[in-house]
Amino acid sequence: MIKQYKLFSILIVLLIPFYGLANQIACEIQKKEFTLINWNAWEMGQKNNYPFLQVREQLLSYKPDIIALQEVKRCGSGFYNLLRPNIDFDIQKMWCAENKAYPGRGEGSAGSYGIGLASKFKTLSDKIIREIHGRTVLGAKYLINDKPVWIWSAHTAFVTSPTDTTRLSDFETIAELINHHVSDSAPVILAGDFNADRDNPWGNNDPERGEMQVFFDQGFIDLWREKYPNIDNKPGHTYYDKSRIDYILVRDLPLDWHVKELKVLDNIWCDIGMDNQGKAIGCATNAQVDHSPILIRIATEK
Secondary structure (H helix, E strand, O other): OHHHHHHHHHHHHHHHHHHHHHHHHHHOOOOOEEEEEEEEEEEEOOOOOOOHHHHHHHHHOOOOOEEEEEEEOOHHHHHHHHOOEOOOEOHHHEEEEOOOOOOOOOOOOOOOOEEEEEEOOEEOOOOEEEEEOOEEEEEEEEEEOOEEEEEEEEEOOOOOOOOOOHHHHHHHHHHHHHHHHOOOOOOEEEEEEOOOOOOOOOOOOOOHHHHHHHHHHOOOEEHHHHHOOOOOOOOOOOEOOOEOOEEEEEEOOOOOOEEEEEEEOOOHHHHHOEOOOOOEOOOOOOOOOOEOOEEEEEEOOO
């Protein structure tokens, strides 16, 4: 009996390293595809009755590997309340930046223009944050299938006058920030609420078309219009079924990566069944409310 116990103990000691190695290998298994969701989450946490549980269940039902959020009111009671650290995502791979100031109202005033970014991939950098005109851009570098990829989440200004150059300035700042931190030819995914509809500007004098050119001049591609060039067939509206102001832009993605699926989740608040104040809404009259998320699934193998 004693000999059997000793033999069993020796086997356990010998197997422990292999068990650890097996776990390590399992953790390093490459994914053949990954899913990213970008969403302006409608003043998330600014209202007391924001339906965190329902929104969380809806988002996680799509099994996202990366979530980029805009209009995050609070980090602790907002972003980390929506996506549960070390349950939904490793807390070391979750970034959040509050922005408490609305433009023109002074530092410290109540705002909702924060940013959240969560990923299931290994982080290769600290978060990069920049406040621009009371809104925020947040970025970090991740390891996706052995390739370092920068993911950025941005929210830029809304302008109401052709002479207002605030949003154009935001775009130039974002482009400069990315170019400062990203080395040549490194893959970049830039997602966010840009408040500019390049397909159907509001008014003949609206500068929106020209403003988006800032990113295209830097090598970015508008994935939606790249995949769906016919505006009439695939308008891709992300805001109240009237405009496309939320984007996923990419630059220098690996040649063996390709878009497997790209869609607007245009009835998400209808599916949740309530608005951002927890009030019930009906699908018959509210098929698209506020911003709709964009989901992209990218295959990392041919």
